[in-house]
Amino acid sequence: MLNEQTIRIIKSTVPVLESKGTEVTKRFYEILFTEHPELLNVFNHANQKQGRQQTALANAVYAAAVHIDNLAAILPVVKQIGHKHRSLGIKPEHYPIVGRTLLTAMREVLGEAATDEVLQAWETAYGIIADAFIGVEAEMYTQAERQAGGWEGFRAFRVERKQKESSVITSFYLVPLDGGAIATFEPGQYVSVKPEMPGETYTHIRQYSLSDAPGKPYYRISVKREDGAPDRPAGKVSVFLHEHVNEGDTLWLTAPAGDFTLDTSDSRPVVLLSGGVGLTPLLSMLKTLGETTPDRQVTFIHAALSGETHAMRAEVEELARRYPGFSYYFCYQSPTAADREERTFHKEGYIDLEWLQSVVPSPDAAFYFCGPVPFMKTVNRMLQSWGVRKEDARYEFFGPSGSLEEAGEPTAPAQR
Template sequence: MLSEQTIQIIKSTVPVLEVHGVAITKRFYQRLFTAHPELLNLFNHANQKQGRQQTALANAVYAAALHIDRLEMILPAVKQIAHKHRSLGVKPEQYPIVGEHLLAAIKEVLGDAATDEILGAWAEAYGVIASAFIGIESDMYTNSALQPGGWSDFRAFVIARKDRESDVITSFYLTPQDQGPIAAFEAGQYVSIRVQIPGDEHTHIRQYSLSHTSGQPFYRISVKREDTNPAVPAGKVSVYLHNGIQEGDVVWLSAPAGDFTLDSTDTRPVTLLSGGVGLTPMVSMLHALVTTQPDRKVTFIHATQNGEHHALRAEVEQLAKEHPQVTVAWCYAQPTSDDRGAQAFHKEGYLDLPWIQSLVPTTDGSFYFCGPLPFMKTVNQSLIAWGVPEANRHYEFFGPAGALS
């Protein structure tokens, strides 16, 4: 427990963190990766270059300071991050390293304003928060290892099959090299994949949503090749998976993780909205819904550039054909002439609230959505404008968490 004096000191730094938080986290990562370059490959390089990782950490530190007297308020965020840490293989001995460089970054950025009293309070607070993470993650490692077909760290998997789903998305079917059973998972969860890229000193780890249903003898991930937008840094691992990894090659996987999952106790209508490669957890959810809740009404809405970018379309349409409670709708931003000729989409342009309302008859249901940040902001703001309460809006960020306001 933190003393009242420590709590008050931490809360007094909230306005400072609001202004200087990102500068502190930028300096933190610079220090951390200079001293421990082996840790860099736990992180997505593109997110680092775009500043998304730094902003997400700054937001987390700010939230911790704001709620330092009621840390239970940030418990959902702690559990979400702990899932990612367990999936990445983060260990207790790494927390003191992070604490050392975070406190040093605070001192460097704030200068004389970071008094010994403030640094002491933050050191104490960091110790409490780190202990919470270590405890939660320890339980996660144990539960992961003890579940049927489970394991605690990384396990060798073979690329059993590699399917090109669209111009930019490829599916990888992964089976365990030891041919043993594999852990079940909840629709919406992800795995971490660890690869050794030729010429790179350290391994790389990335997280990808599982895009099929649990209970199969394989895991499937469907990966977008992130090198088509010159304004965005290329994704080193995604490009390697597309161009360098072949059927029969071996990669290393964590057991499934993540808390973006279906509420199986809810029987109300459910709407699944996705943009681009954000459809991967939604397809998994659709498989689960038609299998475990065959009477539940499902509306599956997907937005993408055009038919050449539209992955897993035939699979989703086949599920809808077999299960009449499922309705599907496609929104193409820039349909091709072939798309127009085949009448392959239901809306041209971008997803908006009137179109969602034309497809979904009621706000009394659950809404799950995933995709690029602009897409998610549009969906979230549309649902808020429609009066969908927060408890019925569920979403997942690909990469570091951001703001949808």
């Protein structure tokens, strides 16, 4: 427990963290990787270059300061980040390194505001927060290892099948090299994938959602090839998987993790909204709903650039034929001539609230959505306008967590 003086001091740093939080975390990572380059084997280098990791950490530090007098309020965030840490192999011995580096970055960036009193308060608070992370993650490590078919760390999997799903998405069907059983998972969860990439100084780990229902003798991930653009580098791992990983090759996986999962105790209608490769966790949910509650009312809405980039379309159509409670709608931003001729989509352009209300009977439903951040911001804004309760709108970030709110102020990280 923190005493009142420490809480007061931490609270006093909220304004400066609001204005300089990202500057602090940028400097934090510079120091961290200079003094501990081995940690580059864990962190996503692309997210570092784009500033996404720095922003996510700044939001987390800000949230800790805001809620320092009620740390239970950030427990969902602790659990969410804990899933990612367990999946990446973050261990208790990493936390003192992070704590020392964070205090050093605060001292350098905040200048006179980082008094000895402030740094001592943050050191005390960090120790308590780190203990919370370590405790949560210890339980996660134990559960991942001891569950039926579970394992510790990375396990070798063979690519049993590689299947092109669209012009940009390819699926990999993965079975354990040792021939043993594999752990089940909750629809919406992901695995960390570590390919062996020749010529690379550091290992590169990426997290990919499982795109099939649990209970199969394989895991399936469906990966979008991330080509480079003026504002971002090409996806090193996604390009490698598409171009160099073939059937019979080996990939190393951690056991499934993640807190963006289907609530199977809720019997209300379900609405699944996806954009681009964001359909992968939602397709796992959709297929699970078909297998477990085929009579439940489910609406699946997917937005894609065109039919050329639309993956796993046939799977969705087959599920709708099999289960009368399912309905689906496809929205294409720029349909091709073939799309128009074959009438393969239901709406051209972007999803809007008026159209959404025409295909979804009521806002009293469980909404799940995933896709590019602009897509998710639009969906979130529409659901709020429609009066959907905040707890009924669940979403997933691919990569470091951010905020879907339009305002620019830092907030606690949302889903992965």
